[in-house]
Amino acid sequence: MPQSYIERILRARVYDVATETPLTPAKLLSKRLGNQVWLKREDLQPVFSFKLRGAYNKLKHLSAEVRGRGVIAASAGNHAQGVSMGAARLGCDATIVMPRTTPAIKVDAVRGWGAKAVLHGDSFDEANAYAQGLTAERGLTFLHPFDDPDVIAGQGTIGMEILRQHPEPPAAIFVPVGGGGLIAGVAAYVKYVHPQVRIIGVEPEDAPTLHAAMAAGRRVVLDEVGLFADGVAVRQIGKETFRIARQTVDDVVLVSTDAICAAIKDIFDDTRGIAEPAGALALAGLKHWVAREGAEGLSLVAIHSGANVNFDRLRHVAERAELGERREALFAVGIPERPGSFLGFCKALGKRQITEFNYRYADHQDAHVFAGVQLTGGADERTELVQRLETKGFSVLDMSDNEAAKLHVRYMVGGHAAGVEDERLIRFEFPERPGALLNFLTGLGKRWNISLFHYRNHGAAYGRVLMGIQVPDAQRAELTDLLTQLGYRFWDESDNPAYRLFASAGGLT
Incomplete structure (x- = not known):
């Protein structure tokens, strides 16, 4: 890795506005996983996200003349707030182009820092194209959210802090990946100082920008990306960030929406803090990697990258967290339509708690019930329970991974038309x-x-x-x-x- 990035990170101007966030032990999760798990708490920044570091560092490295003409950015969330706060601190006019679908809480936060929020288009790509047009039209300076050396260096100060705060070099650091600015900065610093530390990127299964690029050996444009973890919903990894990642990243882990929801709950259980989906992404990847590798007794760090989540989204998170942790199973169970059948079904479940039960009479022969069952032994217990029910004469269909069932059918059980x-x-x-x-x-x-x-x-x-x-x-x-x-x-x-x-x-x- 070029010496220039280490120098950029060491000289980064982030602490005028950002704080050195704590490296917090996740005691409950550590005990459960058999490894020492640490959370780098970037959710505790003034804008509740790490993005402030890179945005301010970029602004600080612009000349006073350039800042005087004003800056512009396209963002649906955390980069927008980082630019807005940094511009306010430096007395610089800032325009943020945001998709019309951006939640009001984020638009209000941008305006609260004194920036001008322009709502345009229905996606980041449309907002970004409009911002590029305004950049040329008004003579503004465009601040890229990730593919810029000063932005990368600002994010790299997180890696510097982790190595300073951790008593010994950790075995691995797990980093959420969208456009790649965070993992490029962290990896550039950590691999230079302690090359034995594994840098592991984490992405949602439906937005694998770095994973796809690593597999192809070049940057690729994804046809579409999922939006649950909107903070990393990027269709293509950055050019500069990918150049760095190819040299420094050891592995990329993909995780499901349910796994992200489970990680949000884990963070709450250990810290009483609420993570946004992208904020919990690294922890979800850490858990997946530990299970895949059978890792024990290691010191592992996950970057908790942000907490800008809409309150109403927590309903969905709560519904899916237990499934993601394999602490709940969803079954369709065939039960004979006669007195005592439901009692027999409950006895077959033993002392397990029924979390959900939906049923309506369909015909005089068989009833089909939609049941949620609480688990304590994960996927193995789920398999054993299916076998137990079948030996008792019940027909069972496991729907724990059936997306339509989880999103819709569970709320619609009411008989056939x-x-x-x-x-x-x-x-x-x-x-x-x-x-x-x-x-x-x-x-x-x-x-x-x-x-x-x-x-x-x-x-x-x-x-x-x-x-x-x-x-x-x-x-x-x-x-x-x-x-x-x-x-x-x-x-x-x-x-x-x-x-x-x-x-x-x-x-x-």
Whole structure:
């Protein structure tokens, strides 16, 4: 790694506004995992995120003349707040272009620091393109959120602090990855001082920017990225950040949404702090890596990168955390439709607590119940429980990893519809903006009847919709073509067993 980055990090001007955050032991999780787990608490920064470091360092290295003309950034969250606070401290005019889907809490935070918030487009890419146009039009200086040496150096001060605060070099440091500014800065410093320390990047399964680039040996543009961990929802790793990562990053771990939710709960249990999804990403990766490697007795650090989470999103986090930790299982269970069957089912479960039970009479032979069961022994206990129920004569379908079941069907159990023909079940993601549903229905037109509809809002940029549409077999290809043209992400769930058991028009046929 070039000496220049070490010098940049050592000379970084971050502490005018940022604080040296603590390295906190996660005692409960350490005991559970059999390793010493530490959390680098960047959620305790004045803007509740590490992004302040890089943004301010970049601003500080601009000349007074350049700052006097004003700066501009495109961001949907933490970079926006870092630029806004840094600009306020330096007396610099700042314009932040944010997607119209940005939650009000983040827009208000930007304006609270005195920056001008401009809402444009429905995605970061649209906001970024508009910001680039304003940059040239108004003579402003664009502040990139990650692919800039001064930004990388500012984030690299976190690595410097970890090595200073930890009594000995840790075995590994887990770093959340979006555009790569944080992992590039941390890895550049740590690998120079202690090359034996493993640097492990962590990404969501639905936004693997660095993982895909490492596999291809070059930067790639992802077709789409998931938005649950919106702080790392980037379609392409930065050019400079990838150059550094290729030389310094040892591994990249991918984790599920449920695993992220479980890590949010772990952080709360140990610190009583609430992490945003991207903020808990590194800890989710640490847990995954420990299980995969069978690691024991190691000192491991996870960077808790931020806490800018909408309160209403916590509903979704709470629902999925137990599943992510394998402390809850969701089953569809076939029970004979006769007195005493439910009692027999409960006895088969033993002393395990039922967390959810949904049922409605369907016919006189078999009942199909949607049940949540609390676990203490993880995935192995889940497998053993399925086998136990089956030996007792119950038919069991494990739906713990069935996305449609977890998002929609569990709330819809109420019997099968009679007289509904040619029903196709489609799951959509709709942008959370005014008119999105109306635009979709207008595009769909009046050709096909909507026979089922369920909507779930999780406080994210995208809402989840499950829709039944009556489409004759001969017209299915036309429906698929039309849905593709409309541009919304969709999945055909017509053969999903959760739907077949609990909500289909034709029952199990």
